[in-house]
Amino acid sequence: MSSEQTSGVVPERALGIAVLGLGNVGSEVVRLLSAHADDFQARVGARLELRGIAVRNVNANRGVPVELLTDDAAALVARDDVDIVVEVVGGIEPVRTLILNALSSGKSVVTANKALLADYTGELAAVADAADLDLYFEAAVAGAIPVVRPLMQSLAGDRVDRVVGIVNGTTNFILSAMGDTGADYGETLAEASRLGYAEADPTADVEGYDAAAKAAILASIAFHTRVTASDVFREGITKITAEDLASAADLDCTIKLLAICERVTDDSGAERVSARVYPALVPLEHPLAAVNGAFNAVVVEAEAAGRLMFYGQGAGGSPTASAVLGDLVSAARNKVHGGKGPDESIYAKLPIMSIGETPTRYYLRMEVADRTGVLAAVAQEFANHGVSISTVRQTGLENAATLVVVTHRAPDDALSKTVAALQSRDFVHAVLSVIRLEGTSE
Numbered sequence: 001m002s003s004e005q006t007s008g009v010v011p012e013r014a015l016g017i018a019v020l021g022l023g024n025v026g027s028e029v030v031r032l033l034s035a036h037a038d039d040f041q042a043r044v045g046a047r048l049e050l051r052g053i054a055v056r057n058v059n060a061n062r063g064v065p066v067e068l069l070t071d072d073a074a075a076l077v078a079r080d081d082v083d084i085v086v087e088v089v090g091g092i093e094p095v096r097t098l099i100l101n102a103l104s105s106g107k108s109v110v111t112a113n114k115a116l117l118a119d120y121t122g123e124l125a126a127v128a129d130a131a132d133l134d135l136y137f138e139a140a141v142a143g144a145i146p147v148v149r150p151l152m153q154s155l156a157g158d159r160v161d162r163v164v165g166i167v168n169g170t171t172n173f174i175l176s177a178m179g180d181t182g183a184d185y186g187e188t189l190a191e192a193s194r195l196g197y198a199e200a201d202p203t204a205d206v207e208g209y210d211a212a213a214k215a216a217i218l219a220s221i222a223f224h225t226r227v228t229a230s231d232v233f234r235e236g237i238t239k240i241t242a243e244d245l246a247s248a249a250d251l252d253c254t255i256k257l258l259a260i261c262e263r264v265t266d267d268s269g270a271e272r273v274s275a276r277v278y279p280a281l282v283p284l285e286h287p288l289a290a291v292n293g294a295f296n297a298v299v300v301e302a303e304a305a306g307r308l309m310f311y312g313q314g315a316g317g318s319p320t321a322s323a324v325l326g327d328l329v330s331a332a333r334n335k336v337h338g339g340k341g342p343d344e345s346i347y348a349k350l351p352i353m354s355i356g357e358t359p360t361r362y363y364l365r366m367e368v369a370d371r372t373g374v375l376a377a378v379a380q381e382f383a384n385h386g387v388s389i390s391t392v393r394q395t396g397l398e399n400a401a402t403l404v405v406v407t408h409r410a411p412d413d414a415l416s417k418t419v420a421a422l423q424s425r426d427f428v429h430a431v432l433s434v435i436r437l438e439g440t441s442e
């Protein structure tokens with residue numbers, strides 16, 4: 001009999017936590033875990049004890065007790081006194097293997113890693129679900145904003161038709177600054193990295209890979225269908241110019257990088273999933289137009305709930321740590337009281353719709369010869385491909401004219417063919433911009 005039992009003192013229950021990665025997010029997770037240790041204990045019913053932090057270089061000064069640091073993440077994950085692993089390193093390997101090892105040895109996992117989840121949720125969730133362990137990832141989509149849990153749990157009794165959002169803080173920060181002050185693209189991107197918004201390789205942000213990974217995660221949950229990154233059509237913001245933003249403003253629009261996940265039902269009632277990420281003109285009166293800086297917002301449309309909007313900080317160490325810690329508390333509660341978060345739900349298995357078939361509206365800006373009959377010839381090219389024009393604006397240049405054409409909804413393939421045909425005509429000097437238009441009722 002132990003001395004605690006003989007003295008009648010109930011030993012304090014503790015759960016061991018391993019944190020992998022001590023960058024923007026990891027350092028905030030560790031700071032908040034320590035700052036609010038008593039609150040966490042009260043909420044969970046057990047003390048959350050940090051057993052170790054895996055880093056790349058244990059000699060760098062990090063402001064945490066050095067004895068917690070290790071460069072051997074595999075050994076930390078394997079420790080018997082670790083119950084929950086928090087992965088905030090990023091990338092695919094070695095973290096995919098580390099997470100699989102954690103789950104295989106009875107540890108629940110919390111991760112913020114959308115790049116990994118977009119392609120490997122199936123593999124990771126299979127191991128977690130079989131072992132009755134949690135795999136939580138609220139931080140992976142839209143940072144602090146609760147959106148994964150609402151879709152997975154609060155809306156589990158509804159039928160979601162559409163999820164549209166601004167889910168990348170870095171690109172929203174850049175587009176907002178370019179639109180507001182004409183700020184330089186490169187300098188604003190460097191500022192986004194300095195503020196901890198951008199990915200380690202910011203190509204993931206500006207080329208839309210990060211938003212596409214998030215779209216894959218959202219679409220998978222919303223439509224109970226496995227959607228991976230390669231199922232998501234993707235275009236980034238690197239071709240958007242200050243002229244495009246000014247031209248959008250002339251049309252009472254702004255430009256946002258949107259992630260759009262839709263359930264599309266054809267005339268026969270067959271359903272497919274469309275998942276796409278691209279910069280789009282958004283009318284100023286649309287709620288997403290007012291989302292600026294590193295803020296994110298996600299609009300969900302569901303059959304019974306109608307339209308819901310989630311808004312908040314989508315990037316940055318502290319906001320992201322909030323979501324990570326929320327998941328950590330849930331995983332810890334399940335360890336203490338029993339229970340498990342929902343299994344992966346992919347029973348619907350809907351096919352994916354190609355971008356070519358997806359109907360959207362377009363904005364085109366082109367420079368054309370300023371002579372009689374050109375406007376009619378341009379309009380004819382649209383008609384030849386079944387693309388109906390909504391508005392045309394012409395501005396005279398010295399020896400040419402700028403035409404801004406906004407179309408009605410047409411399949412993406414038809415628009416691509418129209419653009420190719422226009423480019424082959426001698427009266428079209430250049431097609432300067434082709435950007436989709438979203439958020440209108442037409």
Ligand SMILES: NC(=O)C1=CN([C@@H]2O[C@H](COP(=O)(O)OP(=O)(O)OC[C@H]3O[C@@H](n4cnc5c(N)ncnc54)[C@H](O)[C@@H]3O)[C@@H](O)[C@H]2O)C=CC1
Pocket residue numbers: 020021022023024025026054055056073087088089090091094112113114115139140141143196197198199200314315316317320
């Ligand atoms: N920063 C943000 O706003 C958000 C980030 N995320 C995700 O959270 C994760 C972490 O992001 P950040 O903290 O911003 O990245 P970061 O680059 O600031 O931190 C990652 C840290 O992991 C370390 N690391 C790399 N390989 C390692 C290894 N094998 N073992 C141990 N440590 C290793 C790096 O040295 C770095 O300090 C990523 O998956 C990211 O996509 C998710 C939402 C928002």
Ligand SMILES: N[C@@H](CC=O)C(=O)O
Pocket residue numbers: 140142143167168169170171197198199205210314315316
């Ligand atoms: N780099 C990402 C970070 C959060 O997911 C972003 O800018 O949104």
Ligand code: NA
Pocket residue numbers: 138139140141142143144145146147148323
């Ligand atoms: Na979130």
